[in-house]
Amino acid sequence: MRHTLAVLVENKYGVLTRVAGMFSRRGYNIDSLTVGVTDDPTMSRMTIVVRGDDEVLEQVTKQLNKLIDVIRVTDLKSEDSVERELALIKVNSDVTNRSEIMQIADIFRARIIDVASKSMVIEVTGDEGKINAIEQLLRPFGIKEMVRTGKVALKRGQKSS
């Protein structure tokens, strides 16, 4: 089971190390972790995707809360939150297939952000499934490089308490 945790932390040096260290020390698996400052510059927000059953999730949440620099942990259920990930995909392309690739990008509402003689770079945002799908379709052309941001997520509606 995968869970997405929104972790509000103090925007201080060393916080990322504390959080990552806790995960590795206790043997929890992180699928992805993103971090960035919030609207309040003294706080950062981490989105952590973690694998484990409900008991693991409960322990992870409690151990996170034990860290002094962690302000709040929220379990984001996919039904009532919005999730996005961004990927940049550099794919082999030349005049013979350029339009075919552009068509694929179009279907996914992805954008071409760089075109060179033998490759182009596509930017795509969406949930994980969508990014996996476009990756599949582009693979036959030859993916030269790819980078994914990891998931960011927010609860729908009002502020997550």
Add this chain to the structure above:
Amino acid sequence: MTKATEKMTGARAFIECLYREGVDTIFGYPGGVLLPIYDELYDADIRHILVRHEQAAVHGAEGYARATGKTGVCIATSGPGATNLVTGIANAYMDSIPMVVFTGQVPSSLLGNDAFQEANITGITMPITKHNYLVQDANELPRIIKEAFHIASTGRPGPVLIDLPKDVTVQEIDFYYPDKVNLRGYNPTYHGNMQQIKKAAALIGKAKNPVIYAGGGVISSDASKELIELAEKVKAPVTTTLTGMGGFPVEHELFLGMPGMHGTKYANYAIQESDLLIAVGARFDDRVTGKLKAFASDAEIIHIDIDPAEISKNVKVDIPIVGDAKWILQKLLKYADPSQSEKWLDRIAHWKKTNPLHYVPPGTGDGIKPQYIIEQISEACKDAIIVTEVGQHQMWAAQYFKFSEPRTFITSGGLGTMGYGFPASIGAKIARPDRVVFDIAGDGSFQMNSQELATVVKEDVPVIVAIFNNGYLGMVRQWQELFHNRRYSATCIQDSVDFVKLAEAYGALGIRATKRDEVRPAIEQAIASGRPTVIDFVVECEENVSPMVPAGAAINEILDLERKE
């Protein structure tokens, strides 16, 4: 309101902060980057105990903390001084002891350059501190020290480390000590949920075979009195863990002794047959539970703990109550009715009678049984503070001393640190000069910090080190005997040193006892001398700690190991 401020250096501010936290004693060892701080300590109104190895500073501070409940304080220089503290910090973390640890650090401008005596001590200690700080600006020092003492001593206590770059200690600041902390990510729960407490009370009233399993949390929350009152009111027997020892009087008729690997048979039988287990400030350590799946498998479990992360960590709990043990026990006392334990208490009395802790006294010989020494110390000095090293002697101390009050048993529980006891006993004696303090030591463990004989003599700290000299790393030898065919690989340490001469070389009193009838006189002589003393008790060398739950077995599968004469 205007803030009262005063100009001073970071080093001076450090002293002022310690005054405001009521620190009267600090254990430490100087070094280059600490020069400004040691210059201030020179005429400060704080007793500085100069140890001979930084490990002793950190254990000393822990002994002080455990004997008093106050926060222990120690300091060491950057690099090797700081890394020498690591074992002691880990020890305090495992046993949840409040400490503030200061380390010197190279000047900020050199940080990250592999400068001389630079060690990334905040990085190294991240997993073994409750929190730690690298001070980047002396103006933040008072706030950080205030927070550190607050974090160390509240909630589930633990060590907090503050790393002080040298430039911070010479920087001039406007000193102002905050009277409040503001930590939005730290807010321990003290008051247990009343609904949960009432549910627990109802379960207690219905229980037929209740057992209270109390740990170190009872000591740290000062809940011993409440524990006794609750046990008496609800008529439930009590077992205390190694770190909970002293939280319930050994001679109380409801006392079961220690649970687990070297616990009493009747504590283990009682837990296994209980229908309600009330855990108070205990964490279901593997040395207590044995085979987890078989632990108290018929019992409903109430777990009272201040740390939510301990709830259902190892054993699934039916009624968790997060909060301060003292507060929660007071409420339980109010709402709980006596349990239905008449028959149960009869069964337990029967188990106690048929399976007492025992050892076989030597038949004809006059050799010294180690258990006998503990019994004699217990008789000679009932209110002594007993500190221990780690090994067989530690288990015998826990099994045979008749503790009657909290904070009189100080031992390395979670980490099991050999070399802990002697320095910790120094801290305990300084904190409680009115009490006789024994370090119950093994010949192996004592040699891990015997250099502190210099400290106790120079600082005139009259602790009594009782070495149980069996010529072996006995606890490991016991396992080799039982599980490795008596192949005593690297556990024989016979004739390491003449401990009496070693004591005398430092200017301490040295006494040797080799016969049973020399035991009591040696103890009396040491107490009467009022001097730092080492007693070399030459004990039977292959005595085993008994009973014992083999690793991986259920705790009722507990074996007698005594050696027949």
